[in-house]
Amino acid sequence: MSYRYVNRVPRPWTLLYPAVLLFWIIPLAVVGATAELLLWSIPSMLVALVAIRAFMTLTISVADGEVVTVFHWGWPRRRISLADVTSQRVTTHGARYGWGIRFVPGGTLWRIWGRDSVELTLADKGRTFSIGTADPEGLLAAIATAPRSSTSTSR
Incomplete structure (x- = not known):
């Protein structure tokens, strides 16, 4: 899937x-x-x-054992191996964090609009990577059901 x-x-x-x-x-x-x-x-x-x-579009994809987030022209791009994700949950971030790439307590946030996001807890030092999305439940379900690969490709 x-x-x-x-x-x-x-x-x-x-x-x-x-x-x-x-x-x-x-x-x-x-x-x-x-x-x-x-x-x-x-x-x-x-x-x-x-x-x-x-920073007007953010494309999120889950496939081949990784989550890929990329802004409008293909840069910046972040790939996270699902094998490196220890937990995921739906969360919200207030307007004070703005849009684009932001540092939030415990990690980073990539978003362009809205308050909802999916927060991934990464295996290295428990840092988080939050992805702002208008479809948090769909993204959470895709991450939860996607197969994990054993190779680490977090970049």
Whole structure:
């Protein structure tokens, strides 16, 4: 059995993307942008837009004895061997942890939206890896029923 779920930022929040443009363009127009100001503003605006776009989808898959989480363009990516998972449970993380890749007490959290997540406890030092998802029960069931392999491939 394999599982694949793509988490997406809700459509209203995708307006954040063009809003970033407005927050750069309006001040530049009001100030009367010089060539030097544009030289620094345009690259920094592009970096911000790429960073926002990169964290608008999170694909989670469970197959071949591992859990794979990957953001929009295939990077960052995290592979965890199910043999390295000692326990899993559904949990919630408040809004204060934000979205993207975050450090949370005891481990890390990867999410793009919502509060629900599946927390995996890893064999090495009991660290946790939480995966934010709109389908926590489906992901938990897929992890619980997936075959464990004996080779360690956590990366």
